[in-house]
Amino acid sequence: MSGRVRPRVCARVCYGQASMSITRREALALCAAPLAAQTRPRVAITVDDVRWQDIPKDRRPEAEERLLTHLGKTRAFLFAIGQSVENPEGSGILKRWSAAGHRIGNHTYSHRPLFGKIAPEEFEADILRNEDVLRSYSGFRRWFRFPALNEGGTRDLRDRFRSFLARHGYRNGAVTIDASDWYYNQRLLARMEAEGGFDATLYRQPYLDHIWDRARFYDQLSRDVLGRSAPHTLLIHYNLLNSFFLGDLLAMFRSKGWGIIDAEEAFSDKVFTRQPDTAPAGQSLIWALAKETGKFENRLRYPGEDGVYEKPVLDRLGL
Ligand SMILES: [Zn+2]
Numbered sequence: 001m002s003g004r005v006r007p008r009v010c011a012r013v014c015y016g017q018a019s020m021s022i023t024r025r026e027a028l029a030l031c032a033a034p035l036a037a038q039t040r041p042r043v044a045i046t047v048d049d050v051r052w053q054d055i056p057k058d059r060r061p062e063a064e065e066r067l068l069t070h071l072g073k074t075r076a077f078l079f080a081i082g083q084s085v086e087n088p089e090g091s092g093i094l095k096r097w098s099a100a101g102h103r104i105g106n107h108t109y110s111h112r113p114l115f116g117k118i119a120p121e122e123f124e125a126d127i128l129r130n131e132d133v134l135r136s137y138s139g140f141r142r143w144f145r146f147p148a149l150n151e152g153g154t155r156d157l158r159d160r161f162r163s164f165l166a167r168h169g170y171r172n173g174a175v176t177i178d179a180s181d182w183y184y185n186q187r188l189l190a191r192m193e194a195e196g197g198f199d200a201t202l203y204r205q206p207y208l209d210h211i212w213d214r215a216r217f218y219d220q221l222s223r224d225v226l227g228r229s230a231p232h233t234l235l236i237h238y239n240l241l242n243s244f245f246l247g248d249l250l251a252m253f254r255s256k257g258w259g260i261i262d263a264e265e266a267f268s269d270k271v272f273t274r275q276p277d278t279a280p281a282g283q284s285l286i287w288a289l290a291k292e293t294g295k296f297e298n299r300l301r302y303p304g305e306d307g308v309y310e311k312p313v314l315d316r317l318g319l
Contacts, residue, residue: 002081011148014098016096039228039229040259041257042168042229042232042262043233043258044076045071045074045255046233046234046263048238049084049238050080050084050238051081051084052085054239055194055243063243066247067243068248070242070247074260074262075263077103078094078102078107078238079107080133080134081108081110081130082133085134085178098139103143104140105143107130107147108126108127108147110126111128111147113146114148115148127144143172148282150281152280153279170315172272174285175285176245176285177215178209178214178218178284179207179214179234179235179305180210180307181211182307183244183306183307185237186208201244202319204244206317206319207245208248215232215253218286221287221296226286226289228272230286231265231266231269271289276288283303284304286305293302
């Protein structure tokens, strides 16, 4: 009986999911290997901060256009800081990204992370102040990303913010693949400023290698902790580096067999409802879920990602 039922289920489920991007023959091959189909990693793009002011002035319009072009039909989530976008240029960016189908999330008004001296009341006010800036854009959704992925140093603070966000209708726009693109960007900008005519493409491969290294790390951790490859949310920033290389980055994932999915699709996975019991709270969601088990200590550095881990790499390369 099962021999007759299975192909029908297979054709409906596998082909239905796969028909947009691959041929029927490839879809049927996937059905023959259901495990492989289920474990194909997927990644969505989330873009933080929108500090467009940090992009050299003469390159801003081109950077904006290139970022949108790289994404194409892939819908990203843009976690914006109010103080960076509360101006005509920032407003233009949020309008264009909304019109292109991307979502806009809340990343606080002033981006003061919780490891600083900010009082809890101030932090909450900073979230609401940012909502006032963002909510008129059609792409706005109540998803919140903690600055520096820091969700509070103690269990009390962590739980306070969890209930605050829930009361205000927010979900945590968690990152599964954390990385340090911001550091590569910072080094690139400094180099370009110091050396007119510097060849920025020298940063391409080191940057792709870094993201691929982190993607493999967090995907393996996901398989070991959850028993599956969670749909990933990659953290990158609105910056010059990604205006150059985001297209190459997406092509790299595809060439490695990963699927690129919309950020909202990734966030709809049940893993994003998990609230790991760790303190200090935060980091990549996969990192925190691993930490919570107490079984992966030898694989978990703190913080999970930082420029200090990348400095020797770029120093060695003379970049
Ligand atoms: Zn940020």
